[in-house]
Amino acid sequence: MRRINLKRANVARPNTIRDINRQIVLNFVREREPISRSEIAHETELHRSTISLIVDELKEYGLVEEIGAGESTGGRPPTLLRIRAAGPVAIGIDLGTARTIIATSDIAGRVLEQEEFATNTDFKKTFDHIVDRVRELNKRNKGALEGVGISLPGLVDPATGNTVYVPHFKWHDVALAKEMEAATNLPVTADNDANAAALAELWFGRPEVRETRDFIMVLVEEGLGTGIVFDGQVYRGELGSAGEFGHMTIGAGAPIACASGSYNCWESFASERAAVARYMKLAGIKNGHLKLNFVQLVQHALEGEPNARTALRETAHYLGVGISNLIKGLSPQAVIVSGSIVRAWPLIVEDITEAVAENICLGLPPARVIASTLGAQPTLMGALSLVLASKFASVQTN
Amino acid sequence: MRRINLKRANVARPNTIRDINRQIVLNFVREREPISRSEIAHETELHRSTISLIVDELKEYGLVEEIGAGESTGGRPPTLLRIRAAGPVAIGIDLGTARTIIATSDIAGRVLEQEEFATNTDFKKTFDHIVDRVRELNKRNKGALEGVGISLPGLVDPATGNTVYVPHFKWHDVALAKEMEAATNLPVTADNDANAAALAELWFGRPEVRETRDFIMVLVEEGLGTGIVFDGQVYRGELGSAGEFGHMTIGAGAPIACASGSYNCWESFASERAAVARYMKLAGIKNGHLKLNFVQLVQHALEGEPNARTALRETAHYLGVGISNLIKGLSPQAVIVSGSIVRAWPLIVEDITEAVAENICLGLPPARVIASTLGAQPTLMGALSLVLASKFASVQTN
DNA sequence: CCCGCTTGCTTGTAGCTGTCAACAAAACAG
DNA sequence: CTGTTTTGTTGACAGCTACAAGCAAGCGGG
Numbered sequence: 001m002r003r004i005n006l007k008r009a010n011v012a013r014p015n016t017i018r019d020i021n022r023q024i025v026l027n028f029v030r031e032r033e034p035i036s037r038s039e040i041a042h043e044t045e046l047h048r049s050t051i052s053l054i055v056d057e058l059k060e061y062g063l064v065e066e067i068g069a070g071e072s073t074g075g076r077p078p079t080l081l082r083i084r085a086a087g088p089v090a091i092g093i094d095l096g097t098a099r100t101i102i103a104t105s106d107i108a109g110r111v112l113e114q115e116e117f118a119t120n121t122d123f124k125k126t127f128d129h130i131v132d133r134v135r136e137l138n139k140r141n142k143g144a145l146e147g148v149g150i151s152l153p154g155l156v157d158p159a160t161g162n163t164v165y166v167p168h169f170k171w172h173d174v175a176l177a178k179e180m181e182a183a184t185n186l187p188v189t190a191d192n193d194a195n196a197a198a199l200a201e202l203w204f205g206r207p208e209v210r211e212t213r214d215f216i217m218v219l220v221e222e223g224l225g226t227g228i229v230f231d232g233q234v235y236r237g238e239l240g241s242a243g244e245f246g247h248m249t250i251g252a253g254a255p256i257a258c259a260s261g262s263y264n265c266w267e268s269f270a271s272e273r274a275a276v277a278r279y280m281k282l283a284g285i286k287n288g289h290l291k292l293n294f295v296q297l298v299q300h301a302l303e304g305e306p307n308a309r310t311a312l313r314e315t316a317h318y319l320g321v322g323i324s325n326l327i328k329g330l331s332p333q334a335v336i337v338s339g340s341i342v343r344a345w346p347l348i349v350e351d352i353t354e355a356v357a358e359n360i361c362l363g364l365p366p367a368r369v370i371a372s373t374l375g376a377q378p379t380l381m382g383a384l385s386l387v388l389a390s391k392f393a394s395v396q397t398n
Numbered sequence: 399m400r401r402i403n404l405k406r407a408n409v410a411r412p413n414t415i416r417d418i419n420r421q422i423v424l425n426f427v428r429e430r431e432p433i434s435r436s437e438i439a440h441e442t443e444l445h446r447s448t449i450s451l452i453v454d455e456l457k458e459y460g461l462v463e464e465i466g467a468g469e470s471t472g473g474r475p476p477t478l479l480r481i482r483a484a485g486p487v488a489i490g491i492d493l494g495t496a497r498t499i500i501a502t503s504d505i506a507g508r509v510l511e512q513e514e515f516a517t518n519t520d521f522k523k524t525f526d527h528i529v530d531r532v533r534e535l536n537k538r539n540k541g542a543l544e545g546v547g548i549s550l551p552g553l554v555d556p557a558t559g560n561t562v563y564v565p566h567f568k569w570h571d572v573a574l575a576k577e578m579e580a581a582t583n584l585p586v587t588a589d590n591d592a593n594a595a596a597l598a599e600l601w602f603g604r605p606e607v608r609e610t611r612d613f614i615m616v617l618v619e620e621g622l623g624t625g626i627v628f629d630g631q632v633y634r635g636e637l638g639s640a641g642e643f644g645h646m647t648i649g650a651g652a653p654i655a656c657a658s659g660s661y662n663c664w665e666s667f668a669s670e671r672a673a674v675a676r677y678m679k680l681a682g683i684k685n686g687h688l689k690l691n692f693v694q695l696v697q698h699a700l701e702g703e704p705n706a707r708t709a710l711r712e713t714a715h716y717l718g719v720g721i722s723n724l725i726k727g728l729s730p731q732a733v734i735v736s737g738s739i740v741r742a743w744p745l746i747v748e749d750i751t752e753a754v755a756e757n758i759c760l761g762l763p764p765a766r767v768i769a770s771t772l773g774a775q776p777t778l779m780g781a782l783s784l785v786l787a788s789k790f791a792s793v794q795t796n
Numbered sequence: 797c798c799c800g801c802t803t804g805c806t807t808g809t810a811g812c813t814g815t816c817a818a819c820a821a822a823a824c825a826g
Numbered sequence: 827c828t829g830t831t832t833t834g835t836t837g838a839c840a841g842c843t844a845c846a847a848g849c850a851a852g853c854g855g856g
Contacts, residue, residue: 049815
């Protein structure tokens with residue numbers, strides 16, 4: 001059944017129908033390129049003539065192009081279509097706790113240019129640095145860029161796109177999107193990093209994920225964020241921002257305090273910081289004696305160091321406990337784990353699935369728990385997706 | 399933005415637009431009756447003529463009727479419309495752990511007839527009893543009944559409407575809906591009780607809830623169930639059934655074991671059984687010495703007995719802990735508590751909100767936590783809603 | 797009492813959209 | 827080279843909403 005927003009009076013007009021079908025056709029091209037008009041007509045059960053008209057519109061709008069004839073299957077050979085990926089259209093900014101990455105991509109999500117710098121705790125400095133780089137990129141690409149997406153490790157108000165709270169930097173109520181728009185003269189979309197990564201999986205992940213209409217992204221970083229996808233859309237909630245399951249209470253006596261001081265949160269049991277704290281304790285290292293970052297810890301574990309392995313596996317166990325809560329409550333088709341911890345996936349996958357199975361005390365089939373399919377930079381892809389997905393989700397040629 | 403299911407190729411046809419608008423008009427009548435064509439046109443921004451045509455269809459279909467002229471506001475007086483609630487159209491079955499309630503209602507959700515009997519643990523006996531009563535009701539109402547809705551305290555497969563597992567009776571994989579359909583020759587919809595109650599709040603609750611597009615129903619009974627409403631639709635998940643947040647791990651050492659043996663679940667901390675167990679312990683009553691049910695416990699508390707109050711308030715605290723998890727993760731506009739515990743709402747509301755505030759460790763505005771607006775029989779209303787809501791959600795006159 | 801004014805509803809035409817049938821284009825098979 | 831198959835295009839037709847004009851029914855002032 002089509003999902004309709006009955007409460008807000010957004011009625012259907014004659015052109016609504018074309019808007020809907022245009023999106024469907026565009027997304028067929030995006031996901032199945034190269035594809036012919038005829039094949040789209042077949043699958044959508046719209047008439048060939050209708051598809052032709054819509055493709056004409058999309059071609060005129062510069063979103064789709066023909067790439068010559070395909071193989072004949074006994075008759076006239078089909079004219080194949082693909083997304084026209086001429087040059088950069090989006091800027092993605094991955095504002096991380098340690099480093100900020102800025103990249104441009106074409107409309108298909110391929111990264112074209114990329115640069116990074118150390119994130120400064122001072123908002124003004126980081127902001128100015130980003131604006132400087134965005135302006136430079138915009139100048140170099142002469143107005144081809146259509147928007148900026150920013151993913152950041154904190155709460156973002158879904159209505160305004162402004163940050164409510166970024167724990168690591170202690171930024172409160174910063175009008176990030178608005179100020180960035182004013183400074184760069186480009187549309188800016190900001191979102192929580194886990195939400196952005198979920199969006200990226202949805203639009204640019206491997207087919208096994210893209211075709212999943214309900215999944216949960218669990219992003220393990222310094223903190224622990226979750227992004228929820230319902231019915232093929234990222235759910236953002238109403239107040240503040242949804243997806244802070246990282247702060248759900250799952251027990252007591254965690255190895256560290258979460259970003260807001262609690263020892264009961266999932267984050268304080270299963271984040272990168274929790275894993276590092278476990279390792280320090282196991283290795284008998286006093287606080288502050290040795291700075292070890294999580295990537296190094298993963299490296300140690302992969303090389304076989306027992307303490308590192310134990311710390312990771314214990315963290316994985318609690319990751320599984322939290323995941324089981326999400327599965328019980330939301331019954332998604334899949335749970336996707338992302339972040340540096342994925343590098344050690346073979347070491348931890350069993351501990352996670354075991355904890356999940358143990359804690360799903362009902363006769364429910366456990367959802368698949370899989371590693372991210374986005375490669376090394378899920379949050380950067382997320383930032384780019386914020387721009388690209390909105391393009392594919394609402395094509396308006398008039 | 400309109401929510402569109404892009405992945406499944408359900409394209410828009412010329413009549414799709416009328417289907418959408420017909421639903422919108424019908425729901426305007428339902429929610430705002432008595433209302434005139436003109437007012438609907440004003441609010442939906444559809445043209446008056448369009449509304450007239452749609453209303454004609456709905457009248458012909460017997461869903462809407464005119465009830466004479468209203469007050470003039472300076473010109474021709476409006477013709478007022480309302481939902482035509484002639485007779486019974488739905489049967490609702492509230493299959494509870496102790497008692498089963500069967501009722502008929504008109505299209506507006508007003509209960510017309512109601513009867514109940516003790517639920518038998520044996521599936522066959524309960525099933526036969528229900529079928530017997532449904533047949534009798536169907537016969538008495540001569541084919542006016544359009545469907546049967548069943549709410550039950552267990553997991554229901556959203557695809558088939560068959561029960562996966564009902565803990566209290568240990569019913570596994572029962573083809574309830576299918577068998578009932580075969581036996582009664584009526585369409586049967588079955589759902590989890592908390593989901594059903596959420597649906598009832600959404601369609602027939604007080605306006606403050608109906609207009610809320612994202613809320614969570616927390617149904618406190620023998621067990622503890624949750625129903626999740628996203629964007630005005632009950633979310634059911636993919637595998638098994640969503641909404642089993644009652645089994646999320648929130649700590650350890652609960653007063654009782656949950657339905658599946660765990661002492662860590664929210665249910666084992668905050669269900670009716672947990673409250674009763676707490677009371678027994680406080681009152682120094684050994685297991686089995688005195689059978690006290692939860693309604694009696696609430697009565698004692700209302701009469702001022704300290705042990706009963708303490709037991710309830712402690713339960714309320716853990717209710718709040720779980721609710722805070724849901725708010726952090728899903729950021730709903732409201733959380734609605736339902737079940738017998740609502741009778742003691744003034745006694746417990748502070749403990750709940752306090753626990754919520756304590757555990758939302760972020761700077762987020764806490765969602766409203768409110769008591770159900772459905773009165774004494776939320777799950778019966780839920781069962782009826784299963785039939786009625788589907789009627790309002792997809793009117794097809796052709 | 798009549799007239800203009802306002803508001804509610806209906807009717808007929810125009811513009812947009814998808815369907816359908818007919819047709820042209822391009823390859824294949826015999 | 828002809829008949830068949832598949833692909834894509836074109837023009838007539840039906841369904842939908844928008845718009846404008848007209849009818850219906852009450853109000854209020856002279």
